[in-house]
Each structure stands twice: as C-alpha cells, then as structure tokens.
Amino acid sequence: MSTFDWIIQLVYVAAASCFVLGLHLMxxxxxxxxGNQLSTGGMVAAIAATLAIIIHAGTISATGWIVMLAGGLIxxxxxxxxxxxxxxxAMPQLVSIFNAVGGGAAALVAIHDYINLxxxxxxxxxxxxxxxxxxxxxxxVTFSGSIIAAGKLQGLISxxxxxxxGSRVINMAAAAIAAAASVYLIVTPSVPMLLxxxxxxxxxxxxxxxxxxxxxxxVVISLLNAFTGTAVAMAGFVIGNWALIIAGALVGASGSIxxxxxxxxxxxxxxxxxxxxxxxxxxxxxxxxxxxxxxSVAADDAAIQLAYAQKVIIVPGYGLAAxxxxxxxxxxxxxxxxxxxxxxxxxxxxxxxxxxxxxxLLAEANVPYPQLKEMEEINPExxxxxxxxxxxxxxxxxxxxxxxxxxxxxxPILDVDQAKSIIVIKRSMGHGYAGIDNELxxxxxxxxxFADAKxxxxxxxxxxxxxxx
Amino acid sequence: MTTALLTDITIFVLAxxxxxxxxxxVPATLHTPLMSAANSIHGIIFVGAMLIAATxxxxxxxxxxxxxxxxxxxxxxxxxxxxxxxxxxFRRRTVPPPASQPGQAAADGQTAAANGSGSRA
Numbered sequence: 001m002s003t004f005d006w007i008i009q010l011v012y013v014a015a016a017s018c019f020v021l022g023l024h025l026m027x028x029x030x031x032x033x034x035g036n037q038l039s040t041g042g043m044v045a046a047i048a049a050t051l052a053i054i055i056h057a058g059t060i061s062a063t064g065w066i067v068m069l070a071g072g073l074i075x076x077x078x079x080x081x082x083x084x085x086x087x088x089x090a091m092p093q094l095v096s097i098f099n100a101v102g103g104g105a106a107a108l109v110a111i112h113d114y115i116n117l118x119x120x121x122x123x124x125x126x127x128x129x130x131x132x133x134x135x136x137x138x139x140x141v142t143f144s145g146s147i148i149a150a151g152k153l154q155g156l157i158s159x160x161x162x163x164x165x166g167s168r169v170i171n172m173a174a175a176a177i178a179a180a181a182s183v184y185l186i187v188t189p190s191v192p193m194l195l196x197x198x199x200x201x202x203x204x205x206x207x208x209x210x211x212x213x214x215x216x217x218x219v220v221i222s223l224l225n226a227f228t229g230t231a232v233a234m235a236g237f238v239i240g241n242w243a244l245i246i247a248g249a250l251v252g253a254s255g256s257i258x259x260x261x262x263x264x265x266x267x268x269x270x271x272x273x274x275x276x277x278x279x280x281x282x283x284x285x286x287x288x289x290x291x292x293x294x295x296s297v298a299a300d301d302a303a304i305q306l307a308y309a310q311k312v313i314i315v316p317g318y319g320l321a322a323x324x325x326x327x328x329x330x331x332x333x334x335x336x337x338x339x340x341x342x343x344x345x346x347x348x349x350x351x352x353x354x355x356x357x358x359x360x361l362l363a364e365a366n367v368p369y370p371q372l373k374e375m376e377e378i379n380p381e382x383x384x385x386x387x388x389x390x391x392x393x394x395x396x397x398x399x400x401x402x403x404x405x406x407x408x409x410x411x412p413i414l415d416v417d418q419a420k421s422i423i424v425i426k427r428s429m430g431h432g433y434a435g436i437d438n439e440l441x442x443x444x445x446x447x448x449x450f451a452d453a454k455x456x457x458x459x460x461x462x463x464x465x466x467x468x469x
Numbered sequence: 470m471t472t473a474l475l476t477d478i479t480i481f482v483l484a485x486x487x488x489x490x491x492x493x494x495v496p497a498t499l500h501t502p503l504m505s506a507a508n509s510i511h512g513i514i515f516v517g518a519m520l521i522a523a524t525x526x527x528x529x530x531x532x533x534x535x536x537x538x539x540x541x542x543x544x545x546x547x548x549x550x551x552x553x554x555x556x557x558x559f560r561r562r563t564v565p566p567p568a569s570q571p572g573q574a575a576a577d578g579q580t581a582a583a584n585g586s587g588s589r590a
Contacts, residue, residue: 033553043549235514359497369560
C-alpha cells in the first residue's frame with residue numbers, strides 16, 4: 001500500500017469512529033447535538049477522502065464529474081429544502097423518504113458494479129455476486145416499501161391495511177421469483193436476469209407494506225431503516241469499502257433495536273405485524289369489558305380539578321398531534337406549574353407515528369425534556385397523581401390489556417387508572433386502533449370532556465386563568 | 470471464500486455489535502432524532518455513488534451514477550440538517566426561563582437559544 005492509500009484508509013477509519021462516537025453522544029439530550037456535529041464531520045471527511053481517491057486515480061471522465069456534481073447538488077438541494085421545511089408531525093414520512101433514497105442508491109451502486117463486471121470476460125466472482133444480489137434485493141425492497149410507507153403516512157394511500165384478492169399470492173410469487181432468479185445469477189452471470197431480480201424485489205416491497213395498518217407504522221419505519229443500513233453495508237462489500245460496511249452495520253443495529261422496542265411496546269411479534277390486518281378499527285371485541293356509566297364533565301369543572309391538583313400527569317397520544325394542540329397543552333402545563341403543581345408527561349413508546357415521535361412534537365411546543373417521562377419511569381408515579389389528563393390517547397391507557405382474552409392483552413400500558421382522578425379529552429366514545437371499548441372511560445374516577453383537543457385545551461386554559469385571577 | 474471477504478464479514482459483525490451496544494443506551498426521548506441520525510449515516514452511500522461516477526464509461530453508467538448521487542446526496546444532506554433541527558428543540562427549561570434557575574441551567578445555555586424553526590406551528 002502506498003502512503004496515499006494509507007492516509008485515505010486512516011481517514012475512513014476516523015470517519016467510522018466519528019459515526020460511532022456521534023451515536024454514543026446521543027445518550028443524553030444535552031450532548032446529542034454535539035454527536036450530530038461529530039457525525040457530520042465524519043461524513044465530510046469520508047467524502048473528502050473519496051474525492052482525493054478519484055482525483056489521484058485520474059481516470060474519471062469530464063462527464064463523470066458533471067454527473068457526480070449535478071447529482072450531488074440537485075439531491076443535496078432537495079434534501080436541504082425538505083429538511084428545513086418539514087413539519088414535525090410529518091417527520092415519519094421524511095424519514096421514510098430518506099430510507100427509500102438511501103436503499104435505492106445502495107441498489108444502484110450494486111447494479112452498476114454488476115453490469116460493469118458482467119461485461120468482462122472473467123465475469124464477477126461468486127462472493128461478489130452474492131453480496132451484489134443481497135444489496136440489490138434489500139435495496140430495492142427498501143426503496144419501494146419505504147415509498148409506500150411514506151404514502152400511507154402522508155395519507156396518499158389508505159392508512160388502513162390494503163388487501164385485494166391475490167395480494168398475498170403476488171407477494172409470495174415476487175419473493176419466489178426474486179429467489180429463483182438470484183440463484184440462477186450466482187451460477188450464470190446475466191444482466192437481463194438481474195432486471196428480473198430488481199423488478200421482483202420492487203413488487204415484493206410494495207406488497208409487503210400495503211397490507212400493514214397505520215398503527216404499525218412505527219415498526220415498519222424502524223424495520224425499513226434496518227434494511228437500508230444492511231443494503232448500504234452490502235454495498236460496502238461490493239465496492240470493498242470499510243466505511244460503508246461499518247456505517248451500514250451501525251444503522252442496521254439501530255433499526256433492529258427500534259423495531260424490537262416498538263413491537264414489544266405493542267406486544268406483537270414482527271411476523272404478526274407483517275401479516276397485517278391490525279389497525280382496521282373494525283375487529284369485534286373479544287371480551288366485553290365491565291359495563292358502567294360514562295361521566296361527562298364541562299371544561300369549567302375539569303379546570304377546577306386541574307387548578308387545585310398538586311401533581312398532574314399528562315398522557316398525550318397521536319390524537320393530540322393530529323389536532324395540532326401541542327402548543328395549547330404546553331401552555332396549560334406552564335399555567336399549572338405557575339400555580340405550584342408538578343406537571344409531567346407520560347409518553348408511551350408508540351404514542352406517535354415513529355419511535356420517539358411524541359417527544360419531538362412536545363419539544364417543539366417548548367416542553368422541557370426532563371418533564372417527558374418514559375413508561376417505566378412514570379407508571380409508579382400514577383398513584384400519587386391527583387389528576388391524569390389523557391389527550392388523544394386510547395388503547396395505551398386501556399386496563400383491559402392486563403386481562404387475557406382481549407385484542408390488546410399483554411400490551412404494556414400506562415397505569416392511568418391508578419391516578420386519584422382522571423380527565424379524558426376525546427371527541428366521542430369512538431374506538432382506538434384495536435377496535436375495543438376502553439374500560440378506563442367507565443371507571444368511576446374518570447370524567448370525560450367531550451371536545452376537540454385544541455378547543456378543549458383552550459377552554460381549560462381560559463377557565464384555569466379565571467380561577468387564578 | 471477469500472481473505473478479503475472474511476475481513477469484510479469480521480468488520481461487519483463487529484460494527485453490528487458495537488452498534489447494538491451504543492444504541493441500546495439512547496433514551497426513548499431521543500429515538501426520533503436517533504433514527505434520523507442513522508438515516509444521515511447511511512447517506513455514506515454517497516461515497517459509493519461518487520466511485521461509480523468515476524468508473525462509469527457509457528450512457529447507462531452515467532444515468533445510474535447520476536440517480537445514485539442525487540438519491541444519496543438528498544439522504545445525507547437532509548438527514549443531518551433535520552436531525553440538527555430536531556435536537557435544537559430539546560431544552561432543559563422552558564424559554565424564557567423562570568426566575569429560579571437550577572445549577573445545571575448554564576450548561577444548556579446554547580440549547581435554550583431561541584430557535585426560529587422550532588416555533589413553526
């Protein structure tokens with residue numbers, strides 16, 4: 001190895017270290033920004049090293065330069081625009097799109113490499129073919145699957161599970177064709193057969209995500225994130241670049257951990273989620289909960305309860321974000337704190353549309369992060385809470401999960417029913433994703449405030465202010 | 470089976486284990502920025518896109534390289550910018566801070582700085 005190669009390889013090692021340390025610094029909100037900056041530094045170094053390789057080799061054509069720069073500028077501009085303008089509620093869609101383009105780029109790198117090698121007399125080596133195929137398969141599945149996921153999140157495609165007669169058959173057939181064509185390619189190099197693999201993988205990605213319901217999106221996004229990482233690592237195998245292998249493996253690990261956390265938080269296996277059908281909202285309740293009367297309450301009365309509470313726990317669900325009421329809830333919390341109450345937020349792992357989504361939405365509304373409590377941390381505190389205020393959350397508060405035989409049995413829930421009193425802001429008695437009655441609503445300690453989250457919170461703020469005044 | 474492949478597999482497996490170790494310590498509060506940061510890290514595929522642009526020598530090769538470069542650049546630039554934007558919003562205290570300041574507030578001076586994008590409705 002020449003001195004030049006040594007330096008380049010060491011820069012790649014430094015870049016990979018920056019990625020690891022950057023992720024490590026994300027273990028507290030206070031250091032996370034530094035982590036992101038360090039990671040960015042690693043990326044700039046890796047790209048600079050690659051530029052140096054290309055200039056040093058001197059074989060790149062003028063067209064090659066134009067293609068690289070034009071692609072970089074156009075893509076970079078689009079990414080910058082999207083990142084600057086995206087609403088925090090739309091973050092899951094954006095992450096999905098980034099998964100799609102990352103997976104797509106990884107597949108394209110492998111496709112290009114394969115076509116180049118297939119044109120030579122010797123043909124590609126077997127080990128190269130296998131990693132190339134893995135890269136193309138995973139990359140293409142991620143690309144089409146993530147686009148469908150983004151479409152569902154954006155509401156362009158129905159968020160409910162989309163199934164049509166034969167959809168399962170098409171999905172299986174696509175998998176079988178992709179597998180058979182891949183085996184053929186390992187034996188005989190053939191560019192047309194590679195196109196078959198790509199097409200089958202794209203179809204598989206679409207038919208994999210379409211039947212998955214909206215409630216399962218946190219799992220799907222995490223899984224596709226893990227796929228993208230793996231595809232990038234495979235691209236590293238194909239072009240023999242360790243920085244890609246390490247970076248891809250890190251992302252694969254991150255996506256896998258989040259997938260597992262999300263699936264556990266819903267007490268559902270990955271297989272069960274992929275088969276789909278959950279999230280239709282029309283399944284019949286398996287076991288009827290204990291009947292009881294629902295007690296409705298006016299905003300004024302709810303405000304009195306809140307104003308004289310020492311300890312308030314707010315339980316936000318996606319309904320809060322859907323109503324764009326994060327700022328109102330933060331304002332109410334600040335008002336109660338001024339009156340000397342202790343306010344915290346109980347965040348269920350699947351409270352948003354992606355892992356940790358609710359935390360970002362509340363941080364945007366200026367809620368200090370020490371008030372955002374994870375499920376394990378807040379559950380022991382509910383018995384000491386004077387009021388638990390549930391806004392837009394449903395299934396994750398249903399005590400029915402503790403009993404066997406219901407659609408949500410075994411799902412970890414927030415122990416809202418342990419609070420001394422409970423106020424639920426909800427538009428109607430409608431069901432959550434699981435499609436079952438929420439036993440919390442008939443609890444004698446529960447008062448229902450039937451209203452839109454935003455107007456209810458505005459009324460509560462006004463009423464509490466009158467009491468203070 | 471070549472030595473090079475074996476080395477690559479070793480690196481892949483070790484990096485995966487390091488990833489599990491480091492990422493399992495990230496709190497749930499930061500899971501969205503974590504995923505977004507992971508997103509920007511897989512933008513390293515831009516390096517791959519640059520290298521294929523350097524070896525392309527026909528129209529098809531240039532088209533593939535162009536699309537790969539555009540995709541990867543969108544991934545890497547967008548990922549880092551949006552992660553930064555999110556992390557800026559995580560503050561220890563509400564802004565403006567209340568009269569009584571606990572000791573650690575000084576460390577958060579910069580995170581507490583007013584942030585235009587954060588106030589978007």
